[in-house]
Amino acid sequence: MIEFKILKKSKISQARLGLLKTENGIVETPCLAPVATQAVVKTLTSEEVEQTKTQILISNTFHLHLKPGEEIVKSAGGLHRFMNWPKPIMTDSGGFQVFSLGFGRDFGTGKILRKKPDFLIKKGQQPKLLKITEDGVFFTSPLNGQEIFLGPEESIKIQESLGADIIFTFDECTSPIADYEYTKKSLQRTHRWAKICLKSKKSSLAGRRGSQSLFGIVQGGKFKDLRIESAKFISSLPFDGFGIGGEFGDDKKIMVKMIDWVIKELPEEKPRHLLGIGRLEDIVKIIKAGVDTFDCIVPTRYARHGVAFTSEGKFDFAKMKLLKDKNQLDKKCSCFVCRNYRRNYIAHLFRAGEITALKFLTFHNLYFFNAEIAKIREKIKKGKF
RNA sequence: GUGGCCAUGGUGUAAUGGCAGCACAAGGGCUUGUGGAGCCCUUUGAGGGAGUUCGAGUCUCCUUGGCCACC
Numbered sequence A: 001m002i003e004f005k006i007l008k009k010s011k012i013s014q015a016r017l018g019l020l021k022t023e024n025g026i027v028e029t030p031c032l033a034p035v036a037t038q039a040v041v042k043t044l045t046s047e048e049v050e051q052t053k054t055q056i057l058i059s060n061t062f063h064l065h066l067k068p069g070e071e072i073v074k075s076a077g078g079l080h081r082f083m084n085w086p087k088p089i090m091t092d093s094g095g096f097q098v099f100s101l102g103f104g105r106d107f108g109t110g111k112i113l114r115k116k117p118d119f120l121i122k123k124g125q126q127p128k129l130l131k132i133t134e135d136g137v138f139f140t141s142p143l144n145g146q147e148i149f150l151g152p153e154e155s156i157k158i159q160e161s162l163g164a165d166i167i168f169t170f171d172e173c174t175s176p177i178a179d180y181e182y183t184k185k186s187l188q189r190t191h192r193w194a195k196i197c198l199k200s201k202k203s204s205l206a207g208r209r210g211s212q213s214l215f216g217i218v219q220g221g222k223f224k225d226l227r228i229e230s231a232k233f234i235s236s237l238p239f240d241g242f243g244i245g246g247e248f249g250d251d252k253k254i255m256v257k258m259i260d261w262v263i264k265e266l267p268e269e270k271p272r273h274l275l276g277i278g279r280l281e282d283i284v285k286i287i288k289a290g291v292d293t294f295d296c297i298v299p300t301r302y303a304r305h306g307v308a309f310t311s312e313g314k315f316d317f318a319k320m321k322l323l324k325d326k327n328q329l330d331k332k333c334s335c336f337v338c339r340n341y342r343r344n345y346i347a348h349l350f351r352a353g354e355i356t357a358l359k360f361l362t363f364h365n366l367y368f369f370n371a372e373i374a375k376i377r378e379k380i381k382k383g384k385f
Numbered sequence B: 001g002u003g004g005c006c007a008u009g010g011u012g013u014a015a016u017g018g019c020a021g022c023a024c025a026a027g028g029g030c031u032u033g034u035g036g037a038g039c040c041c042u043u044u045g046a047g048g049g050a051g052u053u054c055g056a057g058u059c060u061c062c063u064u065g066g067c068c069a070c071c
Helices: A046-051 A061-066 A070-075 A095-107 A152-162 A180-200 A224-235 A252-265 A280-288 A298-304 A320-324 A336-340 A343-351 A355-381
Strands: A003-009 A016-022 A025-029 A031-034 A057-060 A089-092 A137-140 A147-150 A166-168 A213-218 A241-244 A272-274 A293-296 A307-310 A313-316
Touching: A003 A355, A016 A355, A025 A031, A031 A057, A031 A298, A031 A355, A046 A355, A057 A061, A061 A070, A061 A089, A061 A147, A061 A152, A070 A152, A095 A137, A147 A152, A152 A166, A152 A180, A180 A213, A180 A224, A213 A224, A224 A241, A224 A252, A241 A252, A252 A280, A280 A355, A298 A307, A298 A355, A307 A355, A320 A343, A336 A355, A343 A355
Parallel strands: A031 A293, A057 A089, A089 A166, A166 A213, A213 A241, A241 A272, A272 A293
Antiparallel strands: A003 A016, A016 A025, A137 A147, A307 A313
16 A cells, blocks of 8 residues: 655645655655556666656556556566566556547547647547447457457456556546537546446455555546536545546646646545646646646657757757757756767767667656656755745 | 760659649657657759740750760
8 A cells, every 4th residue: 555645735836745655665746657558668678767766657557458468467476576667656547548549549639639629529429449338448459459348347457467556447538529418428437437446456465565556537527517526526435546637628727727626626635646747847837736646658758759858948859950969968967868978979879760869868858857856846845836 | 986865852753745743851840647650831843055836844956964785
């Protein structure tokens, strides 16, 4: 089980400084959980991930269920041993894949829209490649087209086999183009699933010192009454912490407002994880809104697409001009990439399609994000955030 | 030296004598519970000269350059 201790609450925002104690170590919050979908932070070894000062990872139930299968991970001694990562791990439940392989894929939208939609997903509508039922979701495997069923019991069972410190309820992440009625219906289903997840979770796992912690996920889309209803309902159940999931509207200002609606309803003493949000500019806002942990693919995926985040802003290493830039990646960063390599070399490697470029950028971005968040923790400690 | 073929954005290539198109490159934008992927936008062109024609990348001639074959 986890233990969450709040060290300090900001007087000028909702931010809080905390310690999330797990059986695999302590996480200083606020904190980013880099994404290790397939039990790896792409391009890095677990030892390298540790060197980026990453405290906790998030892995994925759906993807590990498909490949290699949870039994393989379980027989390897669980995720920690399997991937040689001795620190805390979370697993996402597969609920996001209900969206990303469903309506997200169908309509090419993410969780946040850039413009107002010209049509809406209505109640009863089904995605092309999967079928959402009251009991769970029939997926079409992206690997071989095979049908795969995942419901709340299945997700929990898989997550128990994977053995992360923190697991999440199986939910449906709704689309930003879903209408009120669709979102409401989905929310009721997600709530029922949350109860089933709680019930089907074993209180302690054989052969382990204690049990995993289960976080319930708040949904409700962009609709204030649904978000509040969801936060009240989910926090009325004996979860160890809370995830805030789903879509975040079509405007960034709405996102923070939505997080505010939810957090007001959540018990103060339990940790709050914001699912899938974490651009640099967002991190500041969500921590101020009272989020303790969050996961995001931005530092790692952008790295693989050639983008470095630095104290001077973003650099796109696909661009030719960086071939002539002899500066170190980020003068103010003390990661091994910034200490040892220059922009022209990284640009050359990236443009030549060399995998080391992806490793350099992934390592740096994680180190940089973690350092930025450490600065925020320091500011909270000093009462300046 | 003779004959043949060729010459179109930065590169590689299309287009009956009728709005010069495509790919890559370059520049810009997008990417939020993973997608080493993809998408959108933009810039850039007829080796040089003369002629035929309502109209020439396209036909004729000269010229320049390249490739091939033959002496």
